[in-house]
Amino acid sequence: MSSAHPHYDRLIEAVRHLPPLRVAIVHPCSDVSIHAAVEAASLGLIQPVLVGPAGKVSEAAALAGVDASAFELHDVPHSHAAAETAVKLALSGQVDALMKGSLHTDELMGAVVRREGGLRTSRRISHCFVMDVPGHPQPLIISDAAINIVPTLEEKVDIVQNAIDLAHAVRLPEVRVALLSAMETVNPKVPSTLEAAALCKMADRGQITGAVLDGPLAMDNAIDLEAARIKGIVSPVAGRANVLIVPDLDAGNMLAKSLSFLAQAYAAGVVLGAKVPIILTSRADSRAARLASCALASMLADARRSGRIKAVG
Incomplete structure (x- = not known):
């Protein structure tokens, strides 16, 4: 490797x-x-x-x-x-x-x-990439870049929870979810900012569990502490996110492929929310990404057996 x-x-x-x-x-x-x-x-x-x-x-x-x-x-x-x-x-x-x-x-x-x-199952099926970006201190989970085209707020609740479950399965020490948009302020003209704010409040009320959420956040202040400081964003997530929830499939696909082809990141992928993990591979996947995708499925199955994440019926 x-x-x-x-x-x-x-x-x-x-x-x-x-x-x-x-x-x-x-x-x-x-x-x-x-x-x-x-x-x-x-x-x-x-x-x-x-x-x-x-x-x-x-x-x-x-x-x-x-x-x-x-x-x-x-x-x-x-x-x-x-x-x-x-x-x-x-x-x-x-x-x-x-x-x-x-x-x-x-x-x-x-x-x-x-x-x-x-x-x-009762959970919406969604896809997550686990990106290994050279030089970045932690893996980045990105959802959903492959299945849900323009998810509704209700569907995003499941998309977020699926991604959180995956983060726990791969044993991230603290799960910090950034709800991405083009800006970090709520703007009624930009639906993704309204949905990000709603998802954060749903997490406050226990409708989403297992992580700390913040949003809307732009990509720069989601993963870069200095960008968050310059914008004056005080948050346990800003600058330190390890789960990135995108507004729609277009945004997720472009983000994942930009990291792959411009930053030489590897993208391992798995489908969640079904009764068993589903490994989606592409002919373009690297050897490391294919093996890591198998590892993700194994860790998910183990986390379900051990009760570290809740089995979905």
């Missing part, structure tokens, strides 16, 4: 003592997806359960130069069936998490969010 990304090194080391997480690898029919599963298994992070057409899985393993013959395989005819079968395995307790292979995210999530036979 690269010393430029020490937060990921710590994540992966933290799960080495845990039993390998049973993960359904959904349609692992590309060299990248099957290689990621085999490597994570070789490090003891996961116990892969392959779900896909047997012939295509074998071809992908040969192309990747890996041996996947020792892993359990559920032979299904196509990617749609792979998603449905993986969800059934999760519902029956045969796997502890899902990992996206070489199928479209919408296809996998369609099976996950189905009202009958899906993995829905």
Whole structure:
């Protein structure tokens, strides 16, 4: 692992003592997806359960130069069936998490969010990136940059709580949530500032738990103490945030990709709010990010088993 990304090194080391997480690898029919599963298994992070057409899985393993013959395989005819079968395995307790292979995210999530036979809970499903930014003293959790397009205030309550749960699962010593906007003052013409203020008051009333919240905060005074001082913001979160809640998917996607491509940050991702963690990977993901994503799912599952975060029904 690269010393430029020490937060990921710590994540992966933290799960080495845990039993390998049973993960359904959904349609692992590309060299990248099957290689990621085999490597994570070789490090003891996961116990892969392959779900896909047997012939295509074998071809992908040969192309990747890996041996996947020792892993359990559920032979299904196509990617749609792979998603449905993986969800059934999760519902029956045969796997502890899902990992996206070489199928479209919408296809996998369609099976996950189905009202009958899906993995829905009472909590809104959302996505979090855990960003390892070179030079930054702590990992940054960013939500939601992948699933919820223009979330409502009600949906943001769950998005925030999911991110807080993840922060506790990865054992951040203090969870400090910044509700991001373009400014740090409440402006009736900017809806994200009103929602940020409402979310803070909801946390005061116990509707959101497990963290200290502040917002609206602009990105600079959320993560930089000097920027917060110059603006005169006195807050336990300003300048020290480790969870960043964005107004919408556009903002989150741009923020995460800006950090990745301009600051050489790594982005490990996981979907929360379902009955099991769901690892969403991309062909562009680095090796470290793929392994760290598996580590995130393992830490979430462990936190639920131990009661450090509440299981959602």
